[in-house]
Amino acid sequence: xxxxxxxxxxxxxxxxxxxxxxxxxxxxxxxxxxxxxxxxxxxxxxxxxxxxxxxxxxxxxxxxxxxxxxxxxxxxxxxxxxxxxxxxxxxxxxxxxxxxxxxxxxxxxxxxxxxxxxxxxxxxxxxxxxxxxxxxxxxxxxxxxxxxxxxxxxxxxxxxxxxx
Numbered sequence: 497x498x499x500x501x502x503x504x505x506x507x508x509x510x511x512x513x514x515x516x517x518x519x520x521x522x523x524x525x526x527x528x529x530x531x532x533x534x535x536x537x538x539x540x541x542x543x544x545x546x547x548x549x550x551x552x553x554x555x556x557x558x559x560x561x562x563x564x565x566x567x568x569x570x571x572x573x574x575x576x577x578x579x580x581x582x583x584x585x586x587x588x589x590x591x592x593x594x595x596x597x598x599x600x601x602x603x604x605x606x607x608x609x610x611x612x613x614x615x616x617x618x619x620x621x622x623x624x625x626x627x628x629x630x631x632x633x634x635x636x637x638x639x640x641x642x643x644x645x646x647x648x649x650x651x652x653x654x655x656x657x658x659x660x
Contacts (some may be wrong), residue, residue: 498530498560502597502630503572504613504622507556507579509591511552513656515539515579519592520557522575529561529571535625537656542589543619549589553656556597556625565599569609572596596621612636622648642648 503523507515516537524531535556542549549632561568572594579592604611616622617638626633626641631639 498562499600499628500532501559501561501565501568501599502626503557503559503631504593504595504597504616504625505557506552506593506621507591508542508550508552510580512550513626515554515592516555519575519594520555522578523557523559523572526559526561526563526568526571526649528563529559529568531557531559533558533629535628536658538577538621538625539654539656540621543621552621554621554625556622556629558629565596565602565604565611566609569596595622597626598633598635601634601636612638617644618649620651620653624650624653624655 505516505519520534522530523529538554540552540554542552560650576592576594581590581592595613596609596611597616599611602611612635617635623641623644627645631642635641
């Protein structure tokens with residue numbers, strides 16, 4: 497049975513726009529998974545970065561999958577690894593970052609995976625692209641996404657023109 501999930505994608509190294517676009521293509525090729533929608537690309541300044549770093553390109557994808565949450569997480573982490581993701585320290589600049597935001601209305605907290613993503617409701621660079629493709633989404637334990645769409649949270653986020 498197919499389940500709805502949302503994945504956030506971001507990059508600020510090695511042609512970030514191309515990295516995010518390649519990750520969207522990779523999502524289309526995951527086993528037992530279908531890409532339903534993808535947001536526009538958004539440019540944002542790094543958040544919580546301890547060094548000066550280039551801006552990020554971010555997007556969110558809606559998928560349907562029959563993979564279990566942990567298997568889906570493994571699959572998107574493989575996409576990161578194939579792109580050359582390194583983790584020298586927390587919030588380091590990155591070639592690609594893929595986060596599982598939501599999986600149906602599942603709530604869980606394990607050493608491997610927390611759902612919904614624990615910081616998604618505080619991150620404008622996640623909420624704006626998610627709101628674009630799912631404006632009525634409910635974030636378990638938090639509420640409707642629209643409640644979080646405040647000007648302060650969205651400050652400095654720039655929607656990139658579409659390439660089509």
